[in-house]
Amino acid sequence: MTVRLIDDKALWDRTVDESPGGSIFHKWDLLHIVEKYSGYKLFPYGVYRGAELTCVFPAFFRVYRGLRLVFSPPPQTLLPYLGMVMAGTYYELRQKRKETYLTEAIREISDDLKKLSPNYVNIMTGPQLEDVRPFMWHRYEAGASYEYAIDLKRPLEDIWAGFDSTCKKNIKRCEKLGLEMRQVNDASAFYQIMGEKFSEKGHRTLYQGGDATYLKEILDAYPDHIKMYFLYDGEEVAGVHTIGEYKGKCTLWLGSASGHYNEYMLWELIKLERSRGMGLFEIPDANTERVLPFKSKFNPSLELGFLVRKKDAIGAIAEWAFANVVRSWV
Helix, strand or coil, rough: EEEEEEECCCHHHHHHHCCCCHHHHHHHHHHHHHHHHHEEEEEEEEEEECEEEEEEEEEEEEEEHHHHHHEEEEEEEEECCCCCEEEHHHHHHHHHHHHHHHHHHHHHHHHHHHHCCCCCCEEEEEECCCCCCCHHHHCCCEEEEEEEEEEEEHHHHHHHHCCCCCHHHHHHHHHCCCCCCEECCCCCHHHHHHHHHHHHHCCCCCCCCCCCCCHHHHHHHHHCCCEEEEEEECCCEEEEEEEEEEEEEEEEEEEEEECCCCHHHHHHHHHHHHCCCCEEEEEEECCCCHHHHHHHHHEEEEEEEEEEEEEHHHHHHHHHHHHHHHHCCC
């Protein structure tokens, strides 16, 4: 196998579209918007077996205060995961051939990343990549990364029956208030609302870029896939959520609502996405203990992804400093 940078948008997007492992966050234009606002340079790697493209891998590189950093996805871009996408044909192979393809692809990626001389590499995969053993064989650390998912192919009454009793009470209470959920395209208002919530938690900014233009460009680039909803209680905004719709899956991407409005808004989104033919409702980030009591009350299944890291001595010191002093990666 050989690895080289891809400069063909159509080839990249076709590979992502045809792969069960491809997500809306892997799409070409979205990756370039992330590059524009994150301060990281995108390296769109492609791994070839002869003339066949077997894998794509978006890596983001930056030199910061002498540190050479590789992320997929970059920090403060709020992407829930990224990492490599194996071509659709990979999923049709028998296990022995799968392992050969995957091992060779990861070896090629790992060898090419070495050319960047990174002090720190951080890759967050989605639940579609089930095997990261080849990374471990190349001396990467690998840990579990979890998210939740609700199967929307079930009858709606079965989904409702799984909610805990407090969740159901809060939803029924909201149903009496005459609330209205509308699809909007107001990135500025969304950014202001979410920015205030982030500020309350001690974060400096919602995401890289410092204003609403990052999210606005994503909304404008993917109007059929990235959608924003506001929940109104009269004239007052009670909740906001931005979701991704792609290949039969809805991802609850960004957003929040106040108090019991949150349960109601998620239930309205679940019903809406099910009516649109989505088969899965994905709720990222089941790793943070403080958010689990809310997310688990919808009786979701647990999905497994991976956090893959590699660091030298300098990278290990930097990781500790950012985690314990700065509190976030740049």
